[in-house]
Amino acid sequence: MTTEKQKMIAGEMYLPGDAELVRDRARSQTLQRQYNATIVSDVEERKTILDQWLGSRGSSCALRTPFYTDYGYNIHLGADVFFNYGCVLLDVCTIRIGDKTQIGPLVQILTADHPRAPHQRDAGLEFGQPIEIGRNVWIGGGAIILPGVTVGDDAVIGAGAVVTRSVSAGVTVAGNPARPLVPRAQTA
Structure with a gap:
């Protein structure tokens, strides 16, 4: 039998009020509260909390507080990943972020989604789609990454x-909705 948690992680319709998922969110909120009460000099305490909270993380990750997640265990960070203040990661599905990616303040990375059909919303169903962000990506402040998006290496x-x-590797996008910018001549 498939659990609601298994359905959620697989991107299928699931019931978010399931007891196991409610417990998992409460656990995440406890770790979130602990982490968000730390300061940058609390290095070892932060590492301990992140190791309990996140699915995986590479060395030298820096997550400025406050930092918010739904579950935490679906988040996988490469080495030297940086998050500025106030980021939100709704991780009902997997979020993977490559090495040396830098993420500005108030960025939202949202795997969570809701059905378009009113009868499914009325039934309380939700679903999600995974997000993958490549290596050496720069995400500017206040950007929103929606469910199912992949961002290639070196993108901006x-x-x-x-x-x-x-977004393809090496491409710069901006706007709402985000569209590729015409490259400018680069100077040395």
């Missing part, structure tokens, strides 16, 4: 962009 997401579609 402009501040305030709403990313509704996948």
Whole structure:
């Protein structure tokens, strides 16, 4: 028998009020509260909390507080990943972020979604789609990454962009909805 948690992680319709999922969110909120009460000099305490909270993390990750998640265990960070203040990661499905990616303040990475059919919403069903962000990506402050998006290595997401579609490696996007910018000549 498939549990609601298994359905959620697989991107299928699930019931978020399931007892196991409620317990998992409460656990995440406890760890979130502990982490958000730390300061940058609480290095070992932060590492301990992150190791309990996140699915995995590479070395030298820096997550400025406050930092918010639904579950935490669906988040996988590469080495040297940086999050600025106030980021929100709704991780009902997997979120993978590659090495050396830098994420500005108030960025939202949202795997959670809701059905478009009113009868499914009325039944309390939800679903999600995983998000993958490559290596050495820069995401500007206030950007929103929507469910199912993949961002390729070395891409740039402009501040305030709403990313509704996948972004190829090395491409810069901005706007709402985010669209590729015409490259400018680079100077040495």
